[in-house]
Amino acid sequence: MTDGRSVVPDAESVDDLLDGVADDGLAGYNYAYLDEHTKREVRRATLKAIALPGHQVPFASREMPLARGWGTGGIQTSLSLLGPEDAFKVIDQGSDESVNAANIRRLASRTADVETTTDATDASVIQTRHRIPEEVLDDDQILVLQVPITDPLRRVDGSDDANRRRHAHKNYSKMWVALYENVVEYGEIKLSSRYPVLVDDRYLMDPSPIPRWDVPKLDDADNLCLFAAGREARIYAVPPHTEVEPLAFKDRQFQVERFPDQACANCGSEDTFLTEVETDDGDRRYACNDTSFCEKRRANPDLSKAHHRDGNDHAWGPATDPSVPDGPTENSEGGERE
Amino acid sequence: MDPVHDTRACFRALVDAMSQPGTVATSPTEPADHAVLATLVDHEVTCSTPDETIRTALENEGRLAEADPAQASIVHAPDPATCPVGDLTTGSLKEPSDGATVVYRVEDLTQEPETGQTETTLVLSGPGVPGQRRLGIDGFAPADAQALAGAQSSYPQGVDAVLTTEQAIAAIPRSVELEVA
Numbered sequence: 312m313t314d315g316r317s318v319v320p321d322a323e324s325v326d327d328l329l330d331g332v333a334d335d336g337l338a339g340y341n342y343a344y345l346d347e348h349t350k351r352e353v354r355r356a357t358l359k360a361i362a363l364p365g366h367q368v369p370f371a372s373r374e375m376p377l378a379r380g381w382g383t384g385g386i387q388t389s390l391s392l393l394g395p396e397d398a399f400k401v402i403d404q405g406s407d408e409s410v411n412a413a414n415i416r417r418l419a420s421r422t423a424d425v426e427t428t429t430d431a432t433d434a435s436v437i438q439t440r441h442r443i444p445e446e447v448l449d450d451d452q453i454l455v456l457q458v459p460i461t462d463p464l465r466r467v468d469g470s471d472d473a474n475r476r477r478h479a480h481k482n483y484s485k486m487w488v489a490l491y492e493n494v495v496e497y498g499e500i501k502l503s504s505r506y507p508v509l510v511d512d513r514y515l516m517d518p519s520p521i522p523r524w525d526v527p528k529l530d531d532a533d534n535l536c537l538f539a540a541g542r543e544a545r546i547y548a549v550p551p552h553t554e555v556e557p558l559a560f561k562d563r564q565f566q567v568e569r570f571p572d573q574a575c576a577n578c579g580s581e582d583t584f585l586t587e588v589e590t591d592d593g594d595r596r597y598a599c600n601d602t603s604f605c606e607k608r609r610a611n612p613d614l615s616k617a618h619h620r621d622g623n624d625h626a627w628g629p630a631t632d633p634s635v636p637d638g639p640t641e642n643s644e645g646g647e648r649e
Numbered sequence: 650m651d652p653v654h655d656t657r658a659c660f661r662a663l664v665d666a667m668s669q670p671g672t673v674a675t676s677p678t679e680p681a682d683h684a685v686l687a688t689l690v691d692h693e694v695t696c697s698t699p700d701e702t703i704r705t706a707l708e709n710e711g712r713l714a715e716a717d718p719a720q721a722s723i724v725h726a727p728d729p730a731t732c733p734v735g736d737l738t739t740g741s742l743k744e745p746s747d748g749a750t751v752v753y754r755v756e757d758l759t760q761e762p763e764t765g766q767t768e769t770t771l772v773l774s775g776p777g778v779p780g781q782r783r784l785g786i787d788g789f790a791p792a793d794a795q796a797l798a799g800a801q802s803s804y805p806q807g808v809d810a811v812l813t814t815e816q817a818i819a820a821i822p823r824s825v826e827l828e829v830a
Contacts, residue, residue: 342653351691354660358689359746361667362809362822364776368746371693392664394657450669479742511776511824513805531779535668550668550777550824 343390343423349373350391353546357388357537360548365510366478367461372544376418382440383541385457386415389438392453393419398426400434405442405584405600412440429603432619441504443525445583445604447617447627448534450551456519458540461547463507463517483515486558494563506565509556510549518555524567524584528627529555567629575599578608582616582630650678650687659688659818663811666820671773671782673758674818681813682725682754689750690723698725722747727754729793734800737808745805748823751797753810756788758817764830769794775825783830784819786812791829798827 322328341347349371356370375383393399399419403412407429415438416427428434431444438455448454464474467485477483486507493500504520508529518526519538529536529549536549549555559565574581576588576596583604585597599605608614616628650656655677662674663685676684683703690696690707695716698704703725707713718724719736726732732751740747759767762785769791771784786794789812801807807823821827 343657347652347656348691348693350657350660351689352693354663355689355694356746358663358667358750359809361664361777362824363745363805364824366745366805369744391657392661394654394661453664475743535664548668552779553776 337421340422343393344376344418345373345387345390349387353387353391356546357391357548360537360546361535361550363514364550364553365514365516365547367545367547369544370546372541375541377414379542380459381411382415382438382457384539384544384546385438385440385455385541386418387541388455388537388539388546389415389419389436390423392436392455393423393425395424397423397435398428398433399423400428400431400437402437402439402442402444402601404440405586406602408602431601431603441520441522442584442600443521443528445599445601445616445628447620448532449620450533452534454534454536456521456536456538458517458519458538458545459542460505461517461538461540461543461545463505463515466505466507478514481513483509483558486515490558490560494560499563499566500559507558509558511553512556515558516547516549516555522568522584523557523565524628526555526557526565527567527629531555532627566635567633569633569635570597573597575605575608578605579612580605580608582628583608584628650684652687655684656688659684662818663688663820666811666818667809667822668777670775670777670819670821670825671760671771671784672819673760673784676813676816676818680754680815681818682727682752685752685811685813685818686723686725694722695720696723696725697721700725700727722749724749724751725754726751729753729755729789732793734793734796734808737800739800739803739806739808742806745807748806749808751808751810753789753793753812755786755812755814757786758812758814758819759785759787761785770830771821772828772830773821773825777822778825784821794827794829797821798829801827 352371356368360368401412401416403409419425420427431446436453440457462474467489490500504522505517506523506526508516508518510516531552533551535551538547557565570585576598584600586600588596588598658677666674678684686703691712692714695714697718737749761783767785768787769789773782797810801823809823810821812819
């Protein structure tokens with residue numbers, strides 16, 4: 312390992328040695344950081360995941376320049392997709408500006424020479440943690456979701472082996488019982504995120520910790536969704552136009568979050584996912600979680616979520632105050648809870 | 650073929666083809682079946698190919714782990730009629746992703762063909778397909794398509810197919826319903 316170094320024979324300190332080290336920046340790194348061997352591994356797993364919607368495909372997850380659990384699976388997947396003609400967007404909890412998002416974006420733009428953008432409609436590949444953009448995605452866009460926990464059944468059984476057997480036989484009774492117990496205890500299904508969904512009527516899937524608000528966006532979407540977990544070394548996928556159904560009962564239906572009588576304090580939106588913020592003087596206000604769309608709405612309050620899709624105004628996602636689902640819920644107090 | 654950028658472009662074509670079955674993507678280099686093998690094969694998986702050119706190229710890079718078609722993870726079928734698709738590995742119920750990928754070489758691929766325009770017309774529905782798509786194939790007999798449908802019939806176990814011409818790539822993942830029209 313003498314590349315780029317000149318020998319300093321009479322060095323007396325570390326600083327002397329460092330003077331002799333030529334700073335080549337990223338020279339010596341492969342395009343898009345990963346070596347081709349790693350990319351082939353990720354790519355093979357990605358293709359198998361697309362062919363088996365909702366099934367968790369194992370892959371050889373590599374060490375990345377950040378800790379596992381910080382988006383390493385998403386980064387490996389994104390970097391094996393990205394090319395110089397792509398526009399890359401990274402979202403962390405709805406924000407483009409968090410440290411994690413900014414660093415992932417910088418890694419991609421430095422090593423893969425991609426354009427980066429904060430505009431969801433401009434991006435060809437979007438890596439995201441815990442949110443799906445409010446703006447409707449198109450069939451030429453790929454959404455890469457970072458996943459901390461891949462198996463929805465782990466809520467009900469810690470054994471990975473037993474859970475894989477359950478997936479093999481589509482035996483999801485234990486999850487149904489857990490949801491029933493949830494209803495008995497709270498009057499409705501109280502899962503704030505990682506809501507279990509059935510993909511293509513075959514595999515139970517953890518949609519990653521997106522809010523329930525984003526779950527309906529997975530159903531019959533135009534875009535491809537890839538889910539990648541670096542720590543657990545699994546990749547799974549939902550292809551476009553695939554049926555994704557949240558688990559629920561006939562008399563206790565799936566519900567998204569409700570924000571009664573609230574609108575975003577910044578842009579006035581009433582049909583976006585809002586986060587509650589406590590201000591310095593103790594007030595509570597609501598603001599859009601998807602900051603890049605919030606900025607667009609501030610410039611143009613009437614902008615639709617499908618504004619960029621000519622003539623195809625199939626908007627996704629619910630209204631801010633969606634009605635409580637129909638069904639025999641007379642005895643439920645769930646409608647009042649949040 | 651550029652080992653970095655052409656394989657990446659080929660992978661993106663495969664992603665498009667696999668996630669939207671019935672559509673036809675374009676390979677960055679010709680012939681497309683060689684591009685697909687160069688993108689996916691290395692010594693981590695087993696491969697079966699009768700093609701001397703691609704075998705030598707992979708062997709020279711130390712990327713070829715050969716196996717019989719019945720055991721291989723990636724099976725190259727330059728002549729679809731002689732490919733024993735029914736004997737290929739289909740994975741287990743617990744790990745169906747161990748099922749093989751078969752890379753067929755066909756003569757021509759046509760999106761939404763007229764009736765009778767192509768030798769074989771497949772009607773596809775299921776994940777990735779809004780409603781139905783029709784895919785016309787020349788150089789792939791209806792009997793070959795039936796054999797493939799048979800190999801994909803025990804979902805989630807099964808094989809995934811990539812169809813290639815000189816330039817074009819299409820895919821039939823095992824998740825789609827396949828009918829020979």
